Amino acid sequence: MTMLFLHLVVDGIVTGCAIGLVAATFAYFYSTSGTFHVAHAGVYTFCGYVAWYCTTWGIPFVPSLLIAMGVGALLGVIIQGLLYARLAQIKASPLVMLIGSIGVLTVLQNLAAIFFTPNIIQFEFPWRIANVELGPIFLSVPQLLILILCPLLYVALLLFSSYTALGRQIRAVASNPELAQITHLRPRRMFIYAIAISSAMVAVPGVLVGIDQAMQPYTSLIILLTAVVAVIAGGIGSLTGAFFMSIALSTIQSVSVLLVSGRWSLAVVFVIFIVFILVRPEGLVKRKFSREL
């Protein structure tokens, strides 16, 4: 039983790291722009397919991943430029923005199915099913990569946000768009940077989870759902809250199968979320500004 518990915890942490990066990047753009960018899940999926497509042309893993990140950034810029910016121009309500984003998500999922394949696909890397033994724990190589790369990228995002000029400018826009406008920070441009960064980063879990498990155009919604729950429970605006709450929720979901049937594991997560948010409505990490980074 102890070993089973340990394995389930590790599995939950690995899944949580992947979802954590989705949540942190979602929170990053939401904090900056105020747009509830559910199409982020579509970018996540589409980038996975791009990397897979690259590998079918014999392109190695690292260049494929970088290409997928580039395509992700481009997709983000296109979505911001063609949809969110225009909706903002005509002063569309947040609800309209959300509906627009859902539309983009559906389009991206279907484009992945049309351009690539609607089939469940697997990467052909020989190391995909290789195992790494860490004491009593077995991890696949892609799982190990998730465990290393996703937290690293989360830390990189934090450092970028705190210690670079561009990161600080984006934070300034997030904290006070009107003041930022007066000081010639040009919020719209910052929104483009923010979505490009978050979309490029979300390609990493998109590709790695695809390599580890398999990919299907329509499966990213459940990941986004957990990520959004983590963003809210973690404290809206907190990248740290979003990332660590993702790990906590995924671990709870994984371990819950010890007590209940697997069919209830997602329900367990939501029950805990509801109780948590009733007890601590501001989330895990309380922020001074509602959409602060």
Added chain:
Amino acid sequence: MCKSEIKNILAISLIGLAICGAAHAEELTIGALLPLTGPAAPIGIEQQNGVQFAIDQYNESGGLNGTPVKVAFDDSQGKPDQGVLAFNRMTDLENVPAMLTAFSSISLAIAPLGERREVLIINPAAQSDSLANASKYLINTIPLVGDEAHVLADYASENIGKSAAIIYENGSAGVSGRDSFKQFFEAAGGAVIADEPVEFGQTNYRATLLKIAAAKPDFVYIAITQSQVAMADQVGQIPGFPLGIGNTFSSPFFGHPSTEGWYQTGIQSGFPKDDLVAKFNERFGTEEMGFFAREYYNATNMIIRIAQHLLDNGSELTGKAMRDAVFEIGTFNSDIANLSITTNTASRPVEILQYQGDERVVIATGNVAN
């Protein structure tokens, strides 16, 4: 306008209607309600290819008494509510007398409509046991999940072990598979010590596999229809994972190091002649004519044969007449399968196969009585 002119117009109209009616009587439009988008689309598209190929082949050889057979595809999206809407579209707009269906939940949703609207529904792939008596207008051309589970449970209790765990898809066919296997395995003296559901299209099975492995059964009965390769990979990560057994849908488990020695039942499903298979692959850019393509090809030919039978006997192509003709004809033999239909579910042999290296070896055959 004088009376004689009106009479002439009426007469010409009546003749016109009669001609149209006569032509219409020999026209056959087959409905095909398949999941063409959504997570089940890969299966739906393979099924669509099978139907289209059968129609194309038949029309190339002259059609139904010289009239090309038509097919109307509609998308169920793998959802029962969309399936019902699509059923109504096809019956109202296309007036189809016969329809092919896919997936248990959708087939169960449209089954009563088939009876109400008198539309023959042929199911060549869905396997929920509830389909056996869902409607007298619903004909299943493959054994249901319970039939396969019966053969497998008897074999497993005698040859593999007495304690089993079950992993099943949380849908109509998966739940049916779980219930049937449990019933027959326990009747054969075995015990089911754990069961765990997974969701359709899920790709991360690790928590489920770990829990099942910890229960230490002699073997695991797996009833899923998608993502078998992902599951096989993850099984390979769990040392000492028990032997797996499954049904027809377990075929993708074959060929992985982690599934060596596993068992599955297989509904005997042959191939059309080599030149036809080659033509199919060329037409659809596929490497093989898969199980679903073959079964839907066969079922489409079955509907055409029923229609030809009715026309030869001077009957109209109505759903009711087609349904009655199924039992009148009774036996539908082809390169794909020899179907004997005396109840709503065809009788076909079920094989037990074992994965041995790069071969799936037939180690037993059981016939499913209906």
